[in-house]
Amino acid sequence: MSLCRCFGFLLFVLHSLPGTTGHSVVVNISQPIVAIVGEDTILPCHLDPAVDPASTTLEWSRPDQGHRFVHVRHEGEDALTDQNPSYKGRTSVSNNTLKQGDVSLKLSRVELSDNGTYRCYIPKLNKESFISLAVGDMPPPAHKIVLVVAIPIMILSLIVVCLTCDKRADDAEGSGSRRCREYCSDCPECCLKTCNYCCEICMELPSIIT
Template sequence: MVREKKCRELGMRVWLQRGTEEQTVTERPASSPGQFQVVVPSQPIVAIVGDDIILPCQLEPATNALDMTVEWARPDLNPRFVYVWRDGVELESKKHFIYKGRTSVSVDKLRHGDVSLKLSRVKLSDQRRYRCFIPTLQYMSSLSSLGVVSLPAIVSINRTSSAVVLRCVSKGWHPEPEVFWLDGEGNLLSPGPTETVRGPDDLYTVSSRVTVEKRHNNNFTCRVQQNNINQTRETHIQISADFFTIPPSSSVYIIIGVIVLIIFCLCSLAFIFAWWKWKQQKPRTTQTMKLEPLIDGERD
């Protein structure tokens, strides 16, 4: 922790540095009737694209801030203001156009010294440092981590000679996430290399394949996670044991069909030949029977 003390006529300003967050606490001299400070978050602020978030700025002890001037600004913008409260009203005209209709403070909470900023429909471009400023009190609030996540989906299941290949896809992530496969006992599996595509909107699509063999419960999980924004999404699938049994291929059915056809043809040919043979022998038998009486008459 780095502390830099600067004495001024109105009070003493103490700057606190924690990791990537720069935070300011203002204290009044001991001789003043009261002492004020800003309560700061101990963890980085995390936002998900499309969600609404709160950038904290709280006066302690609680003090009515309705009559104070409250300014939220982004130093890298021109104009820099993202929200201005002055003389009991919001000055919408002071805002930078990209924040119009997206920033607000709670009037009810202002009465209790809570001047936190609500930022609606977070965008990737919002990942910047914001300053909450009140005369004699100043606090730097940093939107230090910004992300977007989506649920993964197992989009294909293919059989091989002795296993099953699963493919998992998850679209619309920022920053780039990692993909993990787990079995029913939570053990990590060894998938192939993850395919990553970054779209024109700076969002990532990840795809991963894993080959699995028949197991005790055949439960598998595709997990997509981003550690920087502490976000994880996963999907589960249970594969029937019968699915691992490879059915006869179409070629086997074709071979069986051909064999049956050949047998049928041979039987048909044998029947036709037998019938033809019988037809050939029948006239000869009749002719022999007709000639026999004549031979007997001649003998008389």
């Protein structure tokens, strides 16, 4: 007698499981979906167990945008007559995955205005799931990041080089003037005005004279 009761209880438990009742449930996604402007993204929605897509209506919508739908699929075909214009040509549901219970929405060329909460709804089952989409701006290309970092370093390096050159030039001017006066006593004005050039000439004078 106890064996029969245990067997009956086991059948009751198995019959109560979602996958064995014949009624599908929508699997909720708790984590928000993150997307970048201009890229494609997938808003996940799954039925467990799967149902025949040809006899099911699927509605994707945004609760904050009134009665306009993001995407509707009815009896195996897209029904987009009441689609929100901002999503025109940017939404799709894969035919290959519908039979496996995957009713996820593909959103192409994501825009900043796509940021928000989406509703995946199966009217026949009265089941729904909400998915949050967080949209971010496009990150700058890698070469721009390199330039932003490299340019200030280059400018700073140039400033250091210029300051160093000025100091060396001042030292060379004083040293060159003395050398010019040693070898070119008759052209002191030249040494004072164009010291570097004059020094180059004056430094060659001894070898020329000798």
